[in-house]
Amino acid sequence: MSHMVRIHRITAAGKGAEMAEGNGLSVTLDAQVYDLWAVHQAAYRLSDRLAIQVAIEGSTIQCTLYPVTEGTNSDSLLVARADFLREVTDQMLRARIREVTEPVRNLILAYTFSRSGLQK
Amino acid sequence: MTRFLPAEDYLPSGRYELLPFRFERLDDERVLLSNMAGEALTVSSADLTTLVNGDLDRSGALFSRLRANHFLRQPEDRAALELLALKLRTRYARLRDFTSLHLFVVTLRCDHACRYCQVSRQSADRASFDMSRETADRAIDLLFRSPNQALKVEFQGGEPLLNFDLIRYVVLSITERNRQHKRDIQFVITTTLSLISDDTLAFCREHRIFLSASLDGPEDLHNANRPRPGADSHARFVAGLEKARDVLGPEAVSALMTTTAASLQRGPGIVDEYLRLGFHGIFLRHLSPYGFALKTQSYQGYDTARWLEFYEETLTYIIDLNRSGVRFTEQHAAIILRKMFSCHDPGYVDLMNPSGAGIAAIVFNYDGGVFASDESRMLMEMGDDTFRLGSVHEHGYDEIFSAPALLSALEDSFTLSAPMCADCACEPWCGADPVYHHARHGDPLGRKAESGFCQRMKGMTRIFVKAMEDPFVAALFRRWALSC
Numbered sequence: 374m375s376h377m378v379r380i381h382r383i384t385a386a387g388k389g390a391e392m393a394e395g396n397g398l399s400v401t402l403d404a405q406v407y408d409l410w411a412v413h414q415a416a417y418r419l420s421d422r423l424a425i426q427v428a429i430e431g432s433t434i435q436c437t438l439y440p441v442t443e444g445t446n447s448d449s450l451l452v453a454r455a456d457f458l459r460e461v462t463d464q465m466l467r468a469r470i471r472e473v474t475e476p477v478r479n480l481i482l483a484y485t486f487s488r489s490g491l492q493k
Numbered sequence: 494m495t496r497f498l499p500a501e502d503y504l505p506s507g508r509y510e511l512l513p514f515r516f517e518r519l520d521d522e523r524v525l526l527s528n529m530a531g532e533a534l535t536v537s538s539a540d541l542t543t544l545v546n547g548d549l550d551r552s553g554a555l556f557s558r559l560r561a562n563h564f565l566r567q568p569e570d571r572a573a574l575e576l577l578a579l580k581l582r583t584r585y586a587r588l589r590d591f592t593s594l595h596l597f598v599v600t601l602r603c604d605h606a607c608r609y610c611q612v613s614r615q616s617a618d619r620a621s622f623d624m625s626r627e628t629a630d631r632a633i634d635l636l637f638r639s640p641n642q643a644l645k646v647e648f649q650g651g652e653p654l655l656n657f658d659l660i661r662y663v664v665l666s667i668t669e670r671n672r673q674h675k676r677d678i679q680f681v682i683t684t685t686l687s688l689i690s691d692d693t694l695a696f697c698r699e700h701r702i703f704l705s706a707s708l709d710g711p712e713d714l715h716n717a718n719r720p721r722p723g724a725d726s727h728a729r730f731v732a733g734l735e736k737a738r739d740v741l742g743p744e745a746v747s748a749l750m751t752t753t754a755a756s757l758q759r760g761p762g763i764v765d766e767y768l769r770l771g772f773h774g775i776f777l778r779h780l781s782p783y784g785f786a787l788k789t790q791s792y793q794g795y796d797t798a799r800w801l802e803f804y805e806e807t808l809t810y811i812i813d814l815n816r817s818g819v820r821f822t823e824q825h826a827a828i829i830l831r832k833m834f835s836c837h838d839p840g841y842v843d844l845m846n847p848s849g850a851g852i853a854a855i856v857f858n859y860d861g862g863v864f865a866s867d868e869s870r871m872l873m874e875m876g877d878d879t880f881r882l883g884s885v886h887e888h889g890y891d892e893i894f895s896a897p898a899l900l901s902a903l904e905d906s907f908t909l910s911a912p913m914c915a916d917c918a919c920e921p922w923c924g925a926d927p928v929y930h931h932a933r934h935g936d937p938l939g940r941k942a943e944s945g946f947c948q949r950m951k952g953m954t955r956i957f958v959k960a961m962e963d964p965f966v967a968a969l970f971r972r973w974a975l976s977c
C-alpha cells in the first residue's frame with residue numbers, strides 16, 4: 374500500500390456499492406489503492422450517522438454501512454455512502470500531507486520548544 | 494567542530510515544500526486550511542489537490558498567498574520555520590503562567606429562580622450555603638501559590654451580593670497580603686445587579702472591582718428567563734446599571750446573556766436592548782448541559798443546529814449595524830477570530846488546549862470543595878463529583894493540582910492527539926472541553942462526530958468564513974480580533 378498515490382476526487386460515488394444483507398450498504402475498496410487507516414478515520418468521522426463494519430477480504434477492504442438512526446431511508450443512506458467515500462479520499466489526502474510534512478513538522482516543534490522554557 | 498548546514502539547504506531546488514497543515518471541507522467547492530500556528534486560508538477543492546500534488550503554479554496569486562501564510566516554502570524561505578516556531582511558542586506561552594482565574598463561590602443563595610439555573614438555592618440558611626471566613630482563608634492561601642503574576646479573582650454565586658461581608662473580607666485580606674506578593678490582581682463580581690447598594694458600589698470603587706452582570710434581552714424576555722419575587726429583575730438591572738456606571742465608570746460593568754428557547758426568535762431585539770442600555774458588544778452564549786438546565790429540559794429546548802441558526806441571524810444583524818456606522822462587537826466571535834488571525838490566545842477557558850480546567854481556572858466552592866471549572870461544580874450539584882479535585886480544608890496545593898481527576902482529564906482530552914481533532918483545521922482555535930464531554934458522553938474525550946461542542950465550533954467557523962467573503966466583514970472581523 375503506497376501513500377504516494379496521486380489523489381483524485383471520487384466522482385462516481387456509486388461504483389463498487391451494493392445492498393448488503395439486512396439494511397446495510399456494502400462498499401468494496403481496492404486495498405492497493407485505499408489505506409485501512411484512512412477507512413477507519415472516515416468511519417469515525419461519520420459515526421454520528423453510520424456504523425461501519427470493516428473487513429479485509431483478499432485484496433479488498435469490505436465496508437458495510439449501517440444507518441445509526443432508525444427510519445433512515447435508502448436515499449439518505451446513498452448520500453451517506455457518497456460522503457463516506459469522499460471522506461476516505463480526504464483521509465488519504467490528510468495522510469499524504471502528514472507524511473510529506475513530518476520532517477519539517479518535527480523541526481518546527483524542536484525550534485518551538487527549545488526556547489519555550491516549558492521542558493525544564 | 495563539524496557544523497551541519499541548515500535544514501533549508503537540503504531542499505530540492507526548483508520545488509516548493511509543503512509545510513504542515515490541516516484541512517476541512519466547508520462545502521462541495523471550498524476547503525478551509527489551517528497551519529500549525531492557526532493561520533487560516535480558504536481554497537477551492539481542486540486547488541487543494543493541485544497544491545498537495547506539487548503542481549501549483551508558482552507565479553500565481555494563490556501560490557503567493559500560501560507562501561506568505563506559511564503553508565508552503567521555497568528553498569530561499571529560510572526564516573519560515575523560525576517564524577512558525579515563534580508563533581507556535583507565543584500560542585502556548587500561557588501554559589507557563591498557569592492558573593490565573595480563581596472563582597470564589599461565596600454563596601449558593603439567590604433572590605432569583607432562573608429556569609436554566611445550575612446551582613442556586615432559594616434559602617435563608619446562611620450556615621448551609623455561604624462560604625465561611627475559614628474556608629476563604631484556605632482558598633486565599635492557595636491563590637497565592639499560583640505562579641501566575643496576573644491573578645483574577647471572581648466572586649460567583651448564587652447571588653454573591655447576598656454574602657457581601659465575605660467578599661469584603663476576601664478583598665481586604667488579598668489586598669493586605671498582596672503588599673508582600675506584589676501580583677497584578679483584578680476583582681470581579683458576577684451579579685444580576687438586583688441587590689446592588691450605594692455601600693457596595695463605594696467599596697467596589699475603592700478597590701477597583703468590576704461587575705459582570707446578566708442581561709438576557711428586552712424586559713419581557715429577561716423577566717421570563719429570570720423570575721424573582723416582584724417579577725422586576727429587568728427593572729432592577731437597569732436601575733443597578735445606571736447607579737453602577739455613575740459610581741464606577743461606564744466600562745466597569747459588562748453584561749452576559751444566555752440563550753434560552755424563548756430567545757431564539759429574538760436575536761435582533763436582544764442586540765437592540767444591549768445597544769439601548771449603552772453596551773458596545775454582546776457575548777452570544779448557548780446553554781450548558783448542566784444543572785437545572787438539564788433537569789427542567791431547558792437544555793433540550795434547542796439543539797446545536799438551531800442555536801447556530803440563531804447565532805448566524807444575530808451575527809448578521811450585528812454586522813449590518815456596523816455597516817450602518819454603529820460600532821458593536823459580538824464577543825464570542827471576537828475570541829475565536831483572535832485565535833484565527835493571530836498567535837495570541839485570548840485566554841477563554843472553554844476554548845483552550847490543553848483544557849483550561851484547573852490550569853487556567855480553578856473554583857473554590859462555598860463549602861471548601863475545589864473544582865477544575867465552574868461547570869465541574871455544576872456537575873457536582875447533579876451528583877457527579879468526577880472533577881472535584883479536593884478540599885481547601887484537607888488538601889494542599891500540590892495534591893489539588895496533581896489530582897488524578899485533573900491530570901487524566903487534561904491528558905485524555907488533549908486535542909492534538911484526539912481522534913478527529915488531531916486532523917481538524919479548526920483545532921488551533923477550538924479547545925478540549927473534558928467536562929462538557931464527560932457530562933454528555935461519559936468520558937473526557939467524547940465522540941466528536943456526535944458532539945454539540947464540536948458541531949458548534951465547526952458551524953461557527955463556517956459562518957465566519959462565509960461572512961468574510963464580503964470585504965467589509967473581513968475588515969470588521971480583523972478589527973474585532975485585534976480588540977479582544
Ligand code: SF4
Nearest residue numbers: 603605607610613651
Ligand atoms: S442563574 Fe444566577 S441569578 Fe439565576 S437563579 Fe441561578 S444563581 Fe441566581
Ligand code: SF4
Nearest residue numbers: 914917920923947950
Ligand atoms: S472538537 Fe471538533 S471542531 Fe474542535 S478540534 Fe475537535 S474535531 Fe475540530
